[in-house]
Amino acid sequence: MKYIDSQDTLYELESYNLIEPSTVTVKAEKTADLNGDGVVNILDLVILSNAFGKDSPDLNADGVVNILDLVVISNAFD
Numbered sequence: 001m002k003y004i005d006s007q008d009t010l011y012e013l014e015s016y017n018l019i020e021p022s023t024v025t026v027k028a029e030k031t032a033d034l035n036g037d038g039v040v041n042i043l044d045l046v047i048l049s050n051a052f053g054k055d056s057p058d059l060n061a062d063g064v065v066n067i068l069d070l071v072v073i074s075n076a077f078d
């Protein structure tokens with residue numbers, strides 16, 4: 001189960017205990033963190049730049065990696 005809010009933060013339900021609902025844990029991470037190191041910075045920008053014209057990582061889901069996805073990362077800079 002995944003949910004992405006307007007701040008491009010991905011919330012992923014990792015586990016859910018039906019007996020004890022209070023044990024629900026939610027992991028939040030920036031979808032713009034392309035290399036998964038926990039921060040959005042120049043390294044993620046480089047990864048995106050190298051993928052220009054391809055179909056992934058397509059952050060704004062318009063089908064292609066372009067300047068708009070670069071803007072998404074810029075806005076998510078830590």
Ligand SMILES: [Ca+2]
Binds near residue numbers: 035040
């Ligand atoms: Ca990163």
Ligand SMILES: [Ca+2]
Binds near residue numbers: 059060062064065
């Ligand atoms: Ca795009």
